[in-house]
Amino acid sequence: MTDTVTAHVVSDDDEAVRIARDLVPRLAVGADRRDAERELPWEQVAQIRASGLLGITVPRSHGGAGAAAATVAEALRLVGTVDLSLAQILQPHFAFLDSLRRSGGEEVRNRVFADVLAGALVGNAQAERTGRNSHEQRTRLEPAGDGRYRITGVKYYATGSLFAQWLAVTAKVEVPGFGEPQPYVVFVPRDAPGVEVVDDWDGMGQRTTGSGTVRLTGVEVPAERVVPHYLTFTGPTTYGAFAQLGHASIDVGLARGALERAAEFVRTRSRAWFESGSDTASEDPLVIQQFGELELQVRAAEALVQRAAAAVDAANADPTDDTTAEASIAVAAAKAAGGRAAVAVSNALFEVAGTRSAADGLNLHRYWRDARTHTLHDPVRWKIQHIGRYSLNGRRPPRHGQI
Known part of the structure; x- marks a missing residue:
């Protein structure tokens, strides 16, 4: 799940900021060329993964630093000074870990948090193009029997998906007592059968965020990885x-x-x-x-x-x-x-x-x-x-x- 990266485990907020600051000059090298040639930053993402920066918001109860919002903001600001694309890869990672912390069950939290501390990146598979507005979604999340669910849909602008070990996939489902379908986040391994990540992002900017298309065709996941994201907003x-x-x-x-x-x-x-x-x-x-x-x-x-x-x-x-x-x-x-x-x-x-x-x-x-x-x-x-x-x-x- 975490490839060959061996990640450092960050102990506190001060260390997290120091690590981000130390990364900046290394991430700056070749940033102009990477953008001009659309050279995907595999090496730079690996450096970030190994640094332990991805795990700074993992709760202390799960072995992480439980970093403050101010620490995350400063880390993203620092990386953004030299390469906005790299900083943008990190933003959905931290956002969906926050959703997991708030609404995920113990089993999925144990699994994903452990992988993140070992260097795993969570990519975003959220946006769709078919609805009347950006919040309408047609991705289907349906019971598949034996305590499993099946997810099918197409996501666009999936930031970081090319580099990710986990994909945070959103879908809306009818929930009793609510007037309209409610959002869920499904944590799907990037290499799961039925997952296809297409490198087709062609924006004039943010050229190296890996924000391509994610196609999910009957991807099966255990029920514990289906997180009731809507509870976050109750x-x-x-x-x-x-x-x-x-x-x-x-x-x-x-x-x-x-x-x-x-x-x-x-x-x-x-x-x-x-x-x-x-x-x-x-x-x-x-x-x-x-x-x-x-x-x-x-x-x-x-x-x-x-x-x-x-x-x-x-x-x-x-x-x-x-x-x-x-x-x-x-x-x-x-x-x-x-x-x-x-x-x-x-x-x-x-x-x-x-x-x-x-x-x-x-x-x-x-x-x-x-x-x-x-x-x-x-x-x-x-x-x-x-x-x-x-x-x-x-x-x-x-x-x-x-x-």
């Missing part, structure tokens, strides 16, 4: 806030990485504009002014992510309607600001760096392509709506995985 929960915090952290990481890359380019390769009176581009007062404005935007987004992570951790410690609503709103603010910063900075990179930065061989446009693609994941306009309703009318945001 009471106050931070599930959605935690999942979205990961996305916000990735955006903010990219914004910081793009700004650092722009600064390096201006200092070492850009030429001063002749009207500036400066000998170097880095002393051009208008360039300095623009860097100052961009730095303000990135720092504000970073601060909002830190505040959001603290709100999620506070709500986890005391999950009430009020604390979880505040966590969701804090994360919505971080997501909106982080996405805007990522797009703005990755676009401004070319303005401050000048004509030379547009050379296709440099592949500096990967930051903008990644930011523009990733921020489409869920619309900022709905984040703003929830924030506005909460601020003006005290209306708590809904309980689902996108807030």
Whole structure:
């Protein structure tokens, strides 16, 4: 299940952040080339698996570090500074482990958590294209007898599925007492009979996330691996806030990485504009002014992510309607600001760096392509709506995985 990787087991939050920070320079090597040539990051994923980073949220009761939301956010931010695709592979892994922790039975938790501590990656098999909206699903989950279920369907944008050892597959099933079908998460081994993962992702950005198509044809799983995900939302929960915090952290990481890359380019390769009176581009007062404005935007987004992570951790410690609503709103603010910063900075990179930065061989446009693609994941306009309703009318945001 975990291939040949031998994973380190992380002991606490401080070690988790140190490991993420130590990984960054290694993951940065070749990132431009990997994106330009769509070279899938098998070696880099193996490094992450071996580092123990995948297991940091496994509960202490199961041998993990039980890391805080703030720790996960910082780890994703750090990885996002050098390669958004690698950071995005990790986001659904942590989100679905959170679902497993909340709603999974002891048998499936023991199995999956043990595999994750040994280096297994959980991939995402959630999105479909056939419904009227993104939450409608036609994947069928049906009893197969002898305490087993059979799952059939097609999933798209299945982030990390090519590299995964486990797939978290979603399906909706009629549940007595509920007016409409409710979501389940089924933990399926990547190599199970009837599972086909197709490397057909062709997005302009996030080129190396392994976000292809997953086809499931009569895949049989034992009942204990069918997790009633809907139970997560029957009471106050931070599930959605935690999942979205990961996305916000990735955006903010990219914004910081793009700004650092722009600064390096201006200092070492850009030429001063002749009207500036400066000998170097880095002393051009208008360039300095623009860097100052961009730095303000990135720092504000970073601060909002830190505040959001603290709100999620506070709500986890005391999950009430009020604390979880505040966590969701804090994360919505971080997501909106982080996405805007990522797009703005990755676009401004070319303005401050000048004509030379547009050379296709440099592949500096990967930051903008990644930011523009990733921020489409869920619309900022709905984040703003929830924030506005909460601020003006005290209306708590809904309980689902996108807030």
